[in-house]
Every structure is written in structure tokens, then in C-alpha cells.
Amino acid sequence: MLVFILPFIIIAILAKVLLPKKKASIKGKHVVIFGGSSGIGKALAILAAKEGAHVTILARNIDKLIEAKNEIKNYCTDEEQIITKVSVDVVNYEAVENNLGEVEEIVGPIYMLVNCAGMAICGEIENFTQQEIKNLVDVNLIGSVYSVKAIVPKFKKRREGIIVLTASQVALMGMYGYSVYSSCKFALRGLAESVYMEVKPYNISVTLALPPDTDTPGFETENKTKPKETRLLSETGGLVKPEEVAKKMLNDALNGTFFSYIGFESFILTTLCVGMSPFQSVFDVIIQSCLLGMLRIVGAFYTIHFNSVIKKCFKEKEAKKNK
Numbered sequence: 357m358l359v360f361i362l363p364f365i366i367i368a369i370l371a372k373v374l375l376p377k378k379k380a381s382i383k384g385k386h387v388v389i390f391g392g393s394s395g396i397g398k399a400l401a402i403l404a405a406k407e408g409a410h411v412t413i414l415a416r417n418i419d420k421l422i423e424a425k426n427e428i429k430n431y432c433t434d435e436e437q438i439i440t441k442v443s444v445d446v447v448n449y450e451a452v453e454n455n456l457g458e459v460e461e462i463v464g465p466i467y468m469l470v471n472c473a474g475m476a477i478c479g480e481i482e483n484f485t486q487q488e489i490k491n492l493v494d495v496n497l498i499g500s501v502y503s504v505k506a507i508v509p510k511f512k513k514r515r516e517g518i519i520v521l522t523a524s525q526v527a528l529m530g531m532y533g534y535s536v537y538s539s540c541k542f543a544l545r546g547l548a549e550s551v552y553m554e555v556k557p558y559n560i561s562v563t564l565a566l567p568p569d570t571d572t573p574g575f576e577t578e579n580k581t582k583p584k585e586t587r588l589l590s591e592t593g594g595l596v597k598p599e600e601v602a603k604k605m606l607n608d609a610l611n612g613t614f615f616s617y618i619g620f621e622s623f624i625l626t627t628l629c630v631g632m633s634p635f636q637s638v639f640d641v642i643i644q645s646c647l648l649g650m651l652r653i654v655g656a657f658y659t660i661h662f663n664s665v666i667k668k669c670f671k672e673k674e675a676k677k678n679k
């Protein structure tokens with residue numbers, strides 16, 4: 357089996373190395389980042405500033421926005437670069453649309469829109485309040501739909517643009533404790549794949565980021581709500597720095613890559629769940645086709661491991677109850 361697929365894998369790797377795709381540039385362009393005042397979004401804003409882009413960050417808390425704006429400014433490479441901030445709730449469509457219009461007037465046409473506004477609350481499904489469910493769906497799903505809906509007409513008119521949505525690894529697989537969050541992130545894949553088809557003829561690209569656990573203020577808050585099972589299942593993956601995730605996201609977005617992921621586990625997961633998602637080259641398809649069957653077996657071992665951890669926790673809980 358390996359002897360049969362090895363030549364295809366080697367050809368695919370060589371083609372990737374020898375025939376690199378032309379990368380877009382954001383130098384002098386306007387990059388807008390929802391959730392740019394913290395975590396992954398702020399790290400991406402800093403990178404964009406380093407690349408010479410004009411950067412607008414949007415979030416709700418004005419103090420955090422001011423602090424982030426001052427920090428991002430330090431990384432500008434050109435005096436002409438404009439760094440702006442807008443206080444807005446991404447769940448308010450009119451405010452999103454109006455603010456994007458206003459920043460375009462001040463800074464110039466938007467070339468890249470990144471949505472990093474999001475949050476996670478963990479827990480078993482029965483323990484969520486209705487308000488928590490609504491908040492999660494609003495910011496993680498509705499906010500993304502709104503930001504995309506607001507930007508697409510502008511990009512279509514100019515026949516260029518880059519859209520980046522931030523999902524998660526749990527956009528590809530369900531996980532104990534993530535029922536509500538994971539539902540929203542799964543939905544982002546549907547959003548990204550559908551919009552990808554709609555905007556491709558207009559020279560607009562869509563990238564769906566699938567960050568692993570990342571060391572951000574948002575992750576710190578999420579950790580406070582994690583059931584023991586969720587902690588045990590996710591701790592093997594380690595913690596990635598937001599700068600690392602942002603670098604990969606920006607690079608993938610500028611290369612027009614659909615899935616942006618980091619690390620070997622994410623590679624396995626993304627390949628396994630590739631489905632009908634957009635591909636960049638025929639060589640990607642060769643790699644995925646060669647690996648899919650084998651990775652299903654690897655995935656099955658992960659599933660067995662996850663279920664055994666959950667069963668162990670269940671037995672512990674039952675034993676405590678019966679004491």
C-alpha cells in the first residue's frame with residue numbers, strides 16, 4: 357500500500373515546493389479585524405502592521421481597544437500607516453455595516469476582513485442557560501454571518517478581497533463539553549464553503565482558520581468552565597502562542613488557502629474531514645486521497661481513547677454518588 361502511494365506523495369510535495377502560488381500582499385492595504393483588541397485578533401493586527409498595512413480593529417470594550425491600538429502602532433513600519441479602532445458589537449448588523457462604511461471613508465477601501473470575535477463556554481448541554489446559548493450563537497455564528505454579509509458587496513464591486521473566519525478544531529469534530537460552541541463553529545464551515553463558491557468568480561478568497569488551544573485571554577476564561585473530561589481530552593494537544601496562530605492564518609489567507617491549521621494533529625483532522633471543501637491544487641487532492649483511508653484508522657484510535665477517558669470519568673462520578 358505504502359509503496360503504491362509513496363510516489364504520489366513525493367510528486368505532490370515536490371510540486372508544492374517547486375511551483376509556489378503567487379502570494380498576495382497587504383502592504384499599504386486596509387485590513388479590518390473584528391476581535392482585534394485581544395488574543396489571536398490582536399496578534400494578527402500586529403503582524404498586519406509589521407507588513408505595512410493600515411489596520412482597523414473592532415471590538416466592544418473601548419479601554420481594551422485603546423490599549424491594543426497603542427500597542428499595534430509600535431509595530432508600524434511606515435509613518436503613513438493608519439491604525440484605527442472602532443467600538444462595535446458584531447452582533448448588531450446596522451452598526452457593523454455603518455462602521456465599515458465609515459472606516460473605508462477615513463482609511464480607504466478594505467482589502468482584507470478577519471473575524472476573530474468569538475468566545476467559548478464549556479459544559480454539559482443540560483447545564484447551559486438559555487442566555488449562554490444565545491450569547492454563544494450570537495457572537496460565534498451570527499457575528500460572522502453579519503461581518504461577511506456587510507463586506508461581500510464591497511469586495512464584489514472592487515473584484516478583490518480576502519475573508520478570514522475563525523472557527524476551531526471543534527469545527528471538524530464534536531468534543532465533550534463543547535456542544536454549543538462546536539455547533540456554532542461547525543456552522544462556520546458551512547458559511548465559509550458556501551460563501552467561497554459565491555465569491556470565487558470575483559477574485560475574492562475565503563480562509564477558515566481552525567486554531568488549536570491558544571494561549572489568549574479568551575482561552576483563560578474558557579478554561580474556567582471546562583468539565584474534567586474536556587480538560588483531560590484537550591490537554592494532550594498542548595497550548596500554542598497566539599502569534600504563531602496569527603502568522604499561519606495570515607500566511608494562509610495571503611496564499612488563498614481555504615483551511616488554515618497548525619500542527620500535526622490538526623493536519624490529521626483536517627485531512628480526515630476534508631469532504632467537499634475547496635482545494636488549492638490537484639496535488640492537495642492526491643495527498644488527501646492517499647492518506648484518507650489510513651487516517652481513518654488513526655482517527656478511530658483517537659475516538660477509542662476519548663471514549664475510554666469519558667468512561668473513566670463517568671465511573672468516578674458514579675462511585676462518588678454512591679458513597
Ligand SMILES: NC(=O)c1ccc[n+]([C@@H]2O[C@H](COP(=O)([O-])OP(=O)(O)OC[C@H]3O[C@@H](n4cnc5c(N)ncnc54)[C@H](OP(=O)(O)O)[C@@H]3O)[C@@H](O)[C@H]2O)c1
Nearest residue numbers: 391393394395396415416417445446473474569570572574
Ligand atoms: N484561544 C483558543 O484556544 C481558540 C481556539 C480555537 C478557536 N478560537 C477562536 O478564535 C477567536 C479569537 O479567540 P481568542 O482566544 O483570541 O479570544 P479573546 O482573547 O477573548 O479575544 C476575543 C476578541 O473578540 C472581541 N469580541 C468578543 N465578543 C464580541 C462582540 N460581540 N462584538 C465584537 N467583538 C467581540 C473581544 O473584545 P470585546 O470583549 O471587548 O468585545 C476580543 O477583542 C474566537 O473566535 C475563538 O472562538 C480560539
